[in-house]
Amino acid sequence: MAVDKEKLKQAIRLFLEAIGEDPDREGLKETPERVARMWEEFDRQRSFDFKLFEEFGDYNEMVLVKDINIYSLCEHHLLPFFGKAHIAYIPNGIVCGLSKLVRTVRAFALRPQVQERLTNQIADFLMEQLKPKGVAVVLEMEHLCMSMRGVMSPGHITTTSALRGIFLSDLRTREEFLKLIGKSNQ
Ligand SMILES: Nc1nc2c(ncn2[C@@H]2O[C@H](COP(=O)(O)OP(=O)(O)OP(=O)(O)O)[C@@H](O)[C@H]2O)c(=O)[nH]1
Numbered sequence: 726m727a728v729d730k731e732k733l734k735q736a737i738r739l740f741l742e743a744i745g746e747d748p749d750r751e752g753l754k755e756t757p758e759r760v761a762r763m764w765e766e767f768d769r770q771r772s773f774d775f776k777l778f779e780e781f782g783d784y785n786e787m788v789l790v791k792d793i794n795i796y797s798l799c800e801h802h803l804l805p806f807f808g809k810a811h812i813a814y815i816p817n818g819i820v821c822g823l824s825k826l827v828r829t830v831r832a833f834a835l836r837p838q839v840q841e842r843l844t845n846q847i848a849d850f851l852m853e854q855l856k857p858k859g860v861a862v863v864l865e866m867e868h869l870c871m872s873m874r875g876v877m878s879p880g881h882i883t884t885t886s887a888l889r890g891i892f893l894s895d896l897r898t899r900e901e902f903l904k905l906i907g908k909s910n911q
């Protein structure tokens with residue numbers, strides 16, 4: 726999914742014209758180039774080396790990184806949706822560097838998305854890479870396309886979750902995760 730920079734520049738110029746702007750005015754004349762560079766930057770963040778560590782093989786409890794700031798773009802309006810991601814897994818002899826969980830979130834977020842697919846893609850990718858006993862992903866996001874246009878409902882939070890493996894089959898593990906992210910009433 727490489728970015729075609731020249732095509733993108735042309736498209737942004739056309740877009741500016743279509744909304745009644747003058748793409749040659751001072752403030753806008755570099756905008757097509759800036760937007761194209763931004764998408765190249767997003768594109769670079771989509772691939773990274775998911776390095777595994779096998780030497781921590783005796784750690785078999787939950788690893789949880791919570792409150793990861795996350796920014797994505799809704800595929801319907803291309804407006805941002807943003808919020809927090811909480812990601813947990815239970816290793817099965819292999820762990821990863823903690824930053825890789827954040828990079829995974831970013832890799833799947835920086836493209837036109839819907840929150841449900843984003844949640845599932847993060848969980849499935851981590852299952853594939855880490856082959857853990859289980860993965861849990863919870864996203865809590867505000868969608869600007871519901872806040873600044875359309876239904877005009879700012880401040881709402883949409884929560885989605887993807888549970889895999891032991892987080893689905895074992896109630897105690899799921900409860901521990903929910904408690905740690907502050908979502909359990911037990
Ligand atoms: N399920 C889901 N819906 C989303 C997400 N992001 C935006 N949407 C919704 O996608 C829908 C697109 O609906 P349409 O009716 O095709 O578009 P629209 O006429 O612009 O809809 P309104 O936003 O209601 O004005 C809207 O209801 C959005 O709120 C998401 O991540 N997941």
Ligand SMILES: [Zn+2]
Binds near residue numbers: 800801802803870871
């Ligand atoms: Zn939208």
